[in-house]
Amino acid sequence: MRITKKNSPNKYNGRRGWKPDMIVCHITEGSYNGAVSWLCNPKSQASAHYVVAKDGRVTQLVDLKDGAWCNGTSTKPSSKVYYGKSSLKAVRDRRTNANYYTVSIEHEGFWKENKGKLTEAQKAATIELIKHIRDEVKKIFGVEIPADRAHIVGHYEVSPITKPHCPGENFQFDEIIKAVGGSSVPVTPNAPTNTNDFKVGDTVTVKRSATKYATGQRIANFVKGSKYKIKQLGADRALLSGINSWVKLSDLEGEGGTRNIIKVGSKVKITGNKYATGQKIPGWVKNGTHEVSRIAGEKALLGANGGINSWLNKSDIKVIE
Ligand SMILES: [Zn+2]
Known part of the structure; x- marks a missing residue:
């Protein structure tokens, strides 16, 4: 594909030892030419690897070997981009x-x-650009960026507080992922999905026991129970409307009452006496805390990496965090 090259000074030299395996999509909130020139201006202290125009033109501003300054996250818990x-x-x-291990693409638009x-x-x-990036990253770093929703993501997933609308709710993630030969169904543990439980559009109640938002601020009393x-x-x-x-999610309940929301990464306690296979669970396993490493239908695999590596029925475990 044809890519115009420019050199933005706003970048890291190298990637501090990281290899890129995620592609982050953005919206410019400006014109193509405006974005290219601003992201090359030292005053902006911002950049992206690529900018894609509405008419399909593409400019590269930062080499894939280097980290762009596009979706940085902070290590300070007090930061909005923590x-x-x-x-x-x-x-x-x-x-x-996150700038160390991501490739960023800006898209012209508001x-x-x-x-x-x-x-x-x-x-x-x-679509052509993502194919190109995956080829290049393979060549340069020996890394295959998976074509799925856990590795082709939006800025809103990296920084939900500061960039909730980047690139926007109508960005065609699924179509793009399918077109590059992947599956739009998230397949890895970092997949941003909760499809087993809550869905966008569901009506939920904030539990009375909830104390803080996911972002750390106190939840006001009028919100609880609403x-x-x-x-x-x-x-x-x-993200709740209103x-x-x-x-x-652990502070929400569905219309039908409290749901025991079990997902990959959940810390759980075992409440049942038998594994999904029917064998009895020994006491030392029952008393422990386990992490869910996979979900399949009504079953959950606990602690695959160094843990018990056993399947349990979801009805026999309880989420503790
Ligand atoms: Zn963005």
Whole structure:
């Protein structure tokens, strides 16, 4: 594909030892030419690896070997872009600046226009560009970026507090992922999905026992016990309409009452006496705390990495955090 090259000074030299395995999509909130020139201006202290125009033109500003300054996360818990606030498990687990291990693509557009929906030419260019990036990253780093929703993500998933609308609710993630040969169904543990439990549009009640938002602020009393619709979902949190705040899934209940929400990464206690296979669970296993490493239908695999590595029925475990 044809890519115009420019050199932005706003970048890291190298990636501090990290290899890129995630592609983060953005919206420019400006014109193509404006974005290219601003992201090359030292005053902006911002950049992206690529900018894709509405008509399909592509400019590269930062080499893939280097980290761009596009979706940085902070290691300070008090920061609005603290990695711990991300809805992506990988970002939380890596405990560092997401710019080190991501490739970023800016897309010309304004969120107000159509909430991040790409034009046909722009979508086609992005699909070609992602194929190109995956080839290049393979060549340079020997890393295969998985074509799935856990590795082709939006800025809103990296920094939900500061960038809830980047690139926008209508950005065509699923179409793009399918077109690059992947599955739009999240397949890895850092997948930002809760499809087993809550869905966008569900009406939920904030539990009376809830004390803090996912972002750490105190939940006001009038919010507790009130009903809200889910606007957006992260791995462990939901953005509620009306109050426009992220609440931990463990602090929500569905219309039918409290649900025991079990997902990959959940810490659980065992309440039943038997494994899903029917064998009796020994006491030392029962008394422990386990992490869910996989979910399949009504079963959950506990502690695959160094843990008990056993399947249990979801009805026999209880989430503790
Ligand atoms: Zn962004």
